[in-house]
Amino acid sequence: MQYSTKVMEHFANPRNVGEIPDADGIGDVGNPVCGDIMRMYIKVSDGRIVDAKFKTFGCGAAIATSSMATELVKGKTIQEALEITNKAVAEALGGLPPIKMHCSVLAEEALHKAIDNYLKKTTGKGLDVKEHAELIAEHAHDVEHGQAVECETPAEKDEPGAA
Numbered sequence: 001m002q003y004s005t006k007v008m009e010h011f012a013n014p015r016n017v018g019e020i021p022d023a024d025g026i027g028d029v030g031n032p033v034c035g036d037i038m039r040m041y042i043k044v045s046d047g048r049i050v051d052a053k054f055k056t057f058g059c060g061a062a063i064a065t066s067s068m069a070t071e072l073v074k075g076k077t078i079q080e081a082l083e084i085t086n087k088a089v090a091e092a093l094g095g096l097p098p099i100k101m102h103c104s105v106l107a108e109e110a111l112h113k114a115i116d117n118y119l120k121k122t123t124g125k126g127l128d129v130k131e132h133a134e135l136i137a138e139h140a141h142d143v144e145h146g147q148a149v150e151c152e153t154p155a156e157k158d159e160p161g162a163a
Helices: 005-012 059-075 078-082 086-092 098-123 131-144
Strands: 026-028 039-045 048-057
Touching: 005 059, 026 098, 039 059, 039 098, 048 059, 048 098, 059 086, 059 098, 078 098, 086 098
Parallel strands: none
Antiparallel strands: 026 039, 039 048
């Protein structure tokens, strides 16, 4: 499987790893098929996301997409952040192999869930759940379009010495 230099860079040296103890919003997502789990934290000031961090348990593409999503969202208004799509994350990484595009959907979904959590805390009303679910489902369908979702485990990698 061929990854771009940018994906490898964000996997080997991910940006914004960790927690924000006093986060304004937290979003948790997971993929039951491949086991990727993401938690994204956002800090908001004057309507802008001033900090974003993540913790991800998953394959290299999951870590890279989480890292890139946090980079893309910093400095954006809530509305601008909601416009960040899985495709924008993948493009910023120089592309992802088709079988790994689901990782970019998870990163988008974690970000949107963190924003939803923030909005519920501050306004009492989150994102339109039905509309948001349809949007994520559409992005996931575009990505998957009949492909099985698979993540590499260390033993499956084409590396010398891998079992």
